[in-house]
Amino acid sequence: MPAFNEEASIGKTLAEVAExxxxxxxxxxxxxxxxxxxxxxxxxxxxxxxxxxxxxxGAALQTGFKYAHENGYQVAVQVDADGQHNPKxxxxxxxxLSEADVVIGSRFLTHTAYEVRGLRKLAMSVLAKxxxxxxxxxxxxxxxxxxAHNRKAIELFCRxxxxxxxxxxxxxxxxxxxxxxxxxxxxxxxxxREAGQASHGSIRSTIFLxxxxxxxxxxxxxxxxxxxxxxxx
Amino acid sequence: xxxxTWIFGSLLFLFAVARLVQRxxxxxxxxxxxxxxxxxxxxxxxxxxxxxxxxxxxxxETPSNLAFFFAILCLASINLQLSSELTEMKHRERTIAQTxxxxxxxxxxx
Numbered sequence: 001m002p003a004f005n006e007e008a009s010i011g012k013t014l015a016e017v018a019e020x021x022x023x024x025x026x027x028x029x030x031x032x033x034x035x036x037x038x039x040x041x042x043x044x045x046x047x048x049x050x051x052x053x054x055x056x057x058g059a060a061l062q063t064g065f066k067y068a069h070e071n072g073y074q075v076a077v078q079v080d081a082d083g084q085h086n087p088k089x090x091x092x093x094x095x096x097l098s099e100a101d102v103v104i105g106s107r108f109l110t111h112t113a114y115e116v117r118g119l120r121k122l123a124m125s126v127l128a129k130x131x132x133x134x135x136x137x138x139x140x141x142x143x144x145x146x147x148a149h150n151r152k153a154i155e156l157f158c159r160x161x162x163x164x165x166x167x168x169x170x171x172x173x174x175x176x177x178x179x180x181x182x183x184x185x186x187x188x189x190x191x192x193r194e195a196g197q198a199s200h201g202s203i204r205s206t207i208f209l210x211x212x213x214x215x216x217x218x219x220x221x222x223x224x225x226x227x228x229x230x231x232x233x
Numbered sequence: 234x235x236x237x238t239w240i241f242g243s244l245l246f247l248f249a250v251a252r253l254v255q256r257x258x259x260x261x262x263x264x265x266x267x268x269x270x271x272x273x274x275x276x277x278x279x280x281x282x283x284x285x286x287x288x289x290x291x292x293x294e295t296p297s298n299l300a301f302f303f304a305i306l307c308l309a310s311i312n313l314q315l316s317s318e319l320t321e322m323k324h325r326e327r328t329i330a331q332t333x334x335x336x337x338x339x340x341x342x343x
Contacts, residue, residue: 029334049334055327063331070335163327 002060003081004031007040010081014044017079017087024090027067028081031060037081057145058168062161065149069158077148085146089188093148101153101181102173104139105146109187119205127212131170134220135177137184143169146188153181166215174219239278247271270307 001017003010010028017026026046030038032054041048049063061078068076075094079085089105096103108128124143132139145168149157156179162171176183250267253259259267277284277300288296 032330047338049338051330051334053326053330055330059327059331062327063334066331066335067338163323 001026001079001081002029002031002057002064003033003037003041004054004057004060005033005035005037006081007033007035007037009083010037011040011044013079013081013083013087014041014046016083017090018044020087021090025073027064029060029063029067031055031057056163058161058163058172061168062157062163065154065158065161068154073154074151075148076154078145080145084191086189086191089146089186090148092186092188093146096184096186097148097150099182100184101150102176102183103148104141104144104173104183104185105148105188106139106141106144106185107188107190108140109185119202120208123205123209123212126209127170127216130216131173134216135173135183137182139173139183139185141185142173144188145169156181162215162219164215164218166212170212170215171219174216178219236278236281240275243271243274243278246274266311273303 001010001013006013014026014028017024027049028038028041028046029049030041030051032051038048038050047067049067051060051063064078065076075097077090077093079087079090085105093103093105124141127142128140131142143166153176156176157172160175162168162175164171173183247268250259250264250271254261254264281296284299285296288299291299293299293302
C-alpha cells in the first residue's frame with residue numbers, strides 16, 4: 001500500500017483491510033511522507049517502509065515489490081491508501097491469479113459508485129482500447145491502482161518498474177506484456193474518494209490523454225538491451 | 234570596440250570556468266566542454282577573419298549567423314547531455330532511497 005501524506009485516511013483503510021482480510025500481511029510504503037502516515041501505520045501493527053524522500057507512486061510500488069521478493073512472498077496486492085478500493089475485493093483479485101500473472105481490479109466492468117464523465121471518460125476508453133490491442137486482452141480500466149501480482153510479476157517488477165507519470169499503471173502493463181506475463185481484469189467495486197478530487201476538465205483530460213500516449217509509446221520503444229542494463233545497475 | 238567587448242567577454246567566461254574548477258565546483262568532465270566553448274569564442278573574437286572565412290566557406294550569409302548556429306548547437310547538446318545525466322541520477326536516487334528504506338526496516342526498532 002503506497003502512501004504519501006495519507007494520515008487522514010490510512011488508519012481507516014488499514015482497519016478495513018484487517019477486518020475483511022484477516023491474516024493478510026500488510027506493508028505500507030510511505031513515500032517520503034511528512035505527516036503521521038508512518039506512525040499511524042506502525043500503530044496499526046503493519047510493516048512500514050519509510051522512503052527518505054518522495055519518489056512517486058511507481059518507485060514506492062517497486063519498493064514494495066523488492067520487499068515481497070526479498071521475503072519470498074508468492075502474491076502481492078497493491079491497494080490505494082485513500083480508501084477508494086474496497087478490501088473485500090482482494091480475495092477476488094487473488095483468485096484471478098489462477099488464470100493470469102497480473103490481475104487488475106476494474107471499476108468499469110460492473111455498475112458501481114465510480115463514475116467518470118465527459119472527456120475524461122472518452123480519454124480513458126481510448127486508452128483502454130489501445131492498451132487492449134497491445135496486451136491482446138480486453139481491458140476496460142487501465143489506470144486502476146488496485147492490482148494483484150503473482151511471483152513471476154513480483155520478480156519482474158522488483159527488477160524494473162516505471163517511475164514516470166502513469167508509469168505505475170499504463171507502462172507497467174505494457175512492461176508486463178513485453179515480459180510475456182498475462183494480464184486480466186476482474187470487476188471490483190469502487191467507492192468515492194475520501195479526500196481529493198479527480199480531474200474532469202477538458203484541458204486536463206486532453207493533457208492526460210496526451211501524456212498517457214507518450215507514456216505508452218515510451219514503454220513500447222524502450223529496447224530490451226536497455227532494460228537489461230537497468231537490471232545490472 | 235565590439236571586438237574588445239567580445240574578447241573581454243570570452244576572457245571573463247574562461248576565468249569563470251577556471252574559478253569553478255579551482256574551487257572544485259565543476260568537474261573536469263564538464264569543464265573541458267566549457268573551456269572549448271570559451272576558447273572558440275575567444276579565437277573568433279581575436280581573429281574575426283577566421284570566422285568570416287569559415288562562414289563564407291559554409292555558405293552562411295553573415296558570419297554572425299555561423300556564430301549563433303554554433304552557440305545554439307553547443308547549448309542544445311550540453312542541455313541534452315545534462316538531461317540524460319539527470320535521468321540517470323534520478324534512477325540512482327530511487328535505488329538508493331529504496332535500499333535505505335528496506336535496510337532500515339531490517340534494523341531493530343529503537
